[in-house]
Amino acid sequence: MKSLFLLFFCAVILGCHSSDKIETINSKHTFEIVKATDSTSFLHWSDGKKTYRSSKPVSNNYLDHKTKLQWSNDQYMCLKHSNGSDTWTDLILPFNNNEVKLYENTLAYDKVNGIVIYETDSLPYKLVAENITGKKKQYLGEHWKNCSSLFPHYCIDSIYVENKELYVDWVLPNKIDQPNTAEVQKVKLNF
Numbered sequence: 175m176k177s178l179f180l181l182f183f184c185a186v187i188l189g190c191h192s193s194d195k196i197e198t199i200n201s202k203h204t205f206e207i208v209k210a211t212d213s214t215s216f217l218h219w220s221d222g223k224k225t226y227r228s229s230k231p232v233s234n235n236y237l238d239h240k241t242k243l244q245w246s247n248d249q250y251m252c253l254k255h256s257n258g259s260d261t262w263t264d265l266i267l268p269f270n271n272n273e274v275k276l277y278e279n280t281l282a283y284d285k286v287n288g289i290v291i292y293e294t295d296s297l298p299y300k301l302v303a304e305n306i307t308g309k310k311k312q313y314l315g316e317h318w319k320n321c322s323s324l325f326p327h328y329c330i331d332s333i334y335v336e337n338k339e340l341y342v343d344w345v346l347p348n349k350i351d352q353p354n355t356a357e358v359q360k361v362k363l364n365f
Contacts, residue, residue: 226272250306252267262278268306300315343359
């Protein structure tokens with residue numbers, strides 16, 4: 175009985191640490207906020223082999239005790255900072271250069287292909303897909319029905335990217351008000 179329990183325990187532990195999971199945070203991936211002025215700081219980050227220093231100072235509006243490591247993989251680490259009740263900022267720190275990329279109200283990532291999905295206030299669009307490395311953008315949702323909120327995340331029940339396709343459960347009039355209806359929006363990302 176003891177050996178059966180030990181076998182089960184090992185299987186669970188190995189399953190949790192399988193190499194195909196990219197949501198894990200590598201313990202060697204670290205960051206440090208280094209104050210530059212009263213209103214700005216530099217970021218230092220490491221992949222465990224090399225340390226990078228941000229090429230430009232970053233506003234302290236995005237760097238404080240609320241700044242947390244959200245995820246990391248072999249290409250990037252992502253810091254999340256809460257700015258207020260309906261806004262947040264992600265800071266992408268690449269492991270091949272020292273250019274910090276800031277994204278407001280991010281909703282999904284394709285971490286393998288380096289694609290970020292975030293809200294936009296550029297009407298009639300609802301979302302933007304951006305290639306992190308190539309800086310190419312694709313505006314999304316032009317023909318979707320309008321959300322009753324200024325913030326599109328109030329009309330998104332679920333969102334994810336798989337095989338360079340974005341899937342959105344778009345809820346109208348929004349997720350809070352009842353009754354509501356959901357439409358599945360599927361968009362091919364052209365990167």
